[in-house]
Amino acid sequence: MTSKGGTVLFLEHEASRTGASIFLLRLLDWLKTDTSFNFRVLAGRWGELLPEFQSLGIADTFEPEPNFVYRVLRRLKLNNRQQSEHLDALRQKLGRSDIRLIYANSVASARMLDFLSFLQCPVICHVHELDGAIQILGSQYIHVLEKHKPHYIAVSRAVAENLTKKYLIPANRVRVIHGFVPVSEFCRAESDLQESVRREIGIAPDAKIICGCGSIEHRKGTDIFVKVADEVIRRSGAFPVHFVWIGGAREDIETMCKRLVRLGLADRIHFVGSKSNVASYFEAADIFLLTSREDPFPLVMLEAALHETPIICFDQTGGAPEFLQDDSGFVVPKFNIEKMSDKVMELLASPHLCKQMGAAGRRKVISRHDLTVGAREIAAVIGERLELEG
Incomplete structure (x- = not known):
């Protein structure tokens, strides 16, 4: 795939180690290797992934480098001059870069669009957010985007429906391209590594593991994970089943561990x-439990499926049911704790069903959600927009 000339400016919210930022890194790495698109990146803030973006090409920041002096001035709200000088220099730099298209990697990136209006070029927005996240950002972000009449790429049908029904965006400006992961990077773990997981946690080699993953917060349903675990443990009696949650800030983990001690579930x-x-x-897990109240199209679900782990989610969570359908796990209605527990028990009782559903999930990720599949679709959208503007 070739470029028609000009540069694509990718907007990244904060270059932090989050799903959307990691997604963009993978996409840009593929674009650099497999296309001739010229691109550069503008990150809203200095984040830990900024050096990785810079390794792929030119990457600037919307805010000045947060050195000690600037941090002090910002805290005192005396940073206006530094911010203004930084933006003036950025405007001149971008104005010389022959930018033909702006690609906002999230709704959160829209905060930079008003500043970039001097570029007078079309906008694509890749939407990784459902309405809860958009409301936290502020619905004005959608209004900023709509001033530019962008074409939207939605990571799931659930995201597309939110845009068209809640924000009345015309359906002909919204295209669904489901999330994807680089399949080749996710190798099956060796059995001794699986055993090391059990040793690390301190559980028996024959124990069953139900896994969850993500930050510890209301949106991810960490409280639901604990409630389902409590119910399954109560119903399974002496059967050795353990629930493992990966991720979370240190202080949140400490809070959860204290709560588990009070509940008598710490073991x-x-x-x-x-x-x-x-x-x-993921390889050691028998089941992956997706307890999110809202999740547009969780990439961690695809990673778990690559390890042939069957998945259980809720029907109102977002894009996960679009992946699971009826063969890669179970979709439970209306955040029902008892019904999710029922499905955990059903899978624990049937190793054959676990294997069958896990294998179906892996096949789907490889055939439909590999980086090369999704990135080609996105590259085609970019190429179409550049062709129209060329």
Whole structure:
């Protein structure tokens, strides 16, 4: 795939180690290798992934470098001059860059669009947010976007429906391209690594593991995860089943561990924090429990499915049911704790069903949700917009 000339400016909200930022890194790496598009990045803030964006090409920031002096001035609200000088220099730099298209990687990135209006070029917005996240940002972000009449890429049909029904965006400006992951990077973990997971947690080799993953917050349904675990543990009696949650800030983990001690569940529910060997946990898990109240199209679901782990989610969570359908796990109605517990028990009682559903999920990720599949679709959208403007 070739470029018609000009540069695509990718807007990244904060270059932090979050799903949308990691997604964009993977996409840009593919674009750099497999297309001739010229691109550069503008990050809203200095984040820990900024050096990785800079390794792929030119990457600027909307805010000045947060050195000690600037942080003090910002805290005192005396940073206007520094911010203004920084934006003036950025405007001149971008004005010389022959930018033909702006690609906002999230609704959150829209805060930079008014500043960039001098570029007078079309906008694509890749929407990774459902309405709860948009409302937290502020619905004015959608209004800012709509001033530019962008074409939207939605990561799931649930996201597309929210845009067209809640914000009345014309359907002909919304296209669904489901999330994707680089399949080749997710190798199956060796059995000794799986055993090390059990040793690390301190559970028996024959114990069953139900896994959850994400930040510890209301949106991710961490409280639901604990309630389902409590119900399953009560119903399973002496059967060795353990619930493991990966991720979360240190202070949140400490809070959850204290709560589990009070509930008498600290020996069966484990909050292990962020892990570099997440693949080993997914490989060791018998079931992946997606308890989110809202999740547009969780990439962690695809990663779990690559390890042939069947998934249970809720029907109102967002895009997950679009992936699971009826063969890769179970979709439970209306955040029903008892029914989710029923499905956990059903899978625990049937290793054959676990294997069958897990294998179906892996096949789907490989055939439909590999990086090369989704990135080609996005590259085609970019190419179409550049062709129209060329």
